[in-house]
Amino acid sequence: MGVKRLLCCMNSMNAGGAETFLMKQYRKLDREKYQMDFCVNTRQRGYYDDEIEALGGKIYRIPLKSEDFKGSLKALENVVRENGYESVLCSSVKPGTVLELIAAKKGGAKRLIYRSSNTAVDGGTKQKILHSTLGQLAKVVPDVKFAPSKEAAEYCFGKNCIENGKANILYNGVDMDFYHYSDEKRQEMREKLGLSDELAVFHVGRFSTAKNHGFLLEVFAEILKIKPASKLFLVGGGELEENVRCKAKELDITDSIELLGIRKDIPDLLCAADVFVFPSFYEGMPNTVIEAQALSVPCVISDRITPDADITGRVKYLPLGDAALWAKTAIEYSGKFERQDMTEVFKAKKYDSDTTSKEFVKYCFG
Secondary structure, eight states: OOOOOEEEESOOOOOOOHHHHHHHHHHHHTTEEEEEEEEEEEOOTTTHHHHHHHTTTOEEEEOOTTHHHHHHHHHHHHHHHHHHOOOOEEEEOOOOOOHHHHHHHTTTTEEEEEEOOOOSSSSSSHHHHHHHHHGGGGGSOOOEEEESSSSHHHHHHHHOOOOOOSEEOOOOOBBBTTSSOOOHHHHHHHTTTOOSOEEEEEEESSSGGGGHHHHHHHHHHHHHOSSSEEEEEEOOOOOHHHHHHHHHHTTGGGGGEEEEOOSSHHHHHHHHHHHHEOOOOOOOOHHHHHHHHHHEEEEEEETTSSGGGGSSSSSSETTTTTTHHHHHHHHHHTTTTTOOOHHHHHHHHOHHHHHHHHHHHHHOOO
């Protein structure tokens, strides 16, 4: 029997949460038995493209949906037909995504897989209307449905879909071989970042509306009033980066903030952190909050994020709005816990990548 191949449909393979989830699974595959390929709606190379190709994966580029929606679907159908893909996965919450699975079925795919990756979608009234109408197809078209949290599952697949056995939870597992805390690594990274006794506040996430960077900066401005020797490190990239820079300038906190860009050394950086602050408007199951906990970083996050994100008991949920309360809580949590290796905790909760990889293979390859 040959290698089973899975085609994953994504807008791009940049360093977002859904893309990172897929790469975590890809790295763990027995590639003598399984392979993942990617169909993307972009002309540009993505953050993960080099790694995909190094692992033996193929990347197909089809027309942008925003420019030629019908042509994009037809191109996907042809990719599936011409390359004989039997299993096709789409990971999104946008209502048009289910049409990609229909196109894949026309191309001959037998196993249609949908991963709901969030609990809302940007785009205003139009997207909400599409979700309430076209989005209904997501409940019936896919053969396999899964999500990183109950909330993300119910957003696409309907209320009580987990309890009724119509969808499954598949955690955002962490590779604990890389995400393990050590005092030595913490000291090394703090020296590299120019830190001595300063409070190191971290955020990892795309510069997008959902991540609520504006409020994050307001929180940090309040932290500086209490602890002037503090630094905020922002890891990520995205379309609103310039807005963040302007907001920091407006608050007169630019000198205390570092934008680190998209990084490959997230585990090392998080060893240096004192507290992780994450005030998102919505999330399916935030990879970065899970990864911060794997490095035993205490987290202060929005109460709009699923309670399931608290794996270690080191997460404090707060309502959005009161920046001073967030600042006070972040400072309190920064010294509340002793840092330690979380490997056994994550394995016990089935949040290690070895466990999630086995589940992924079962759902996606049969």
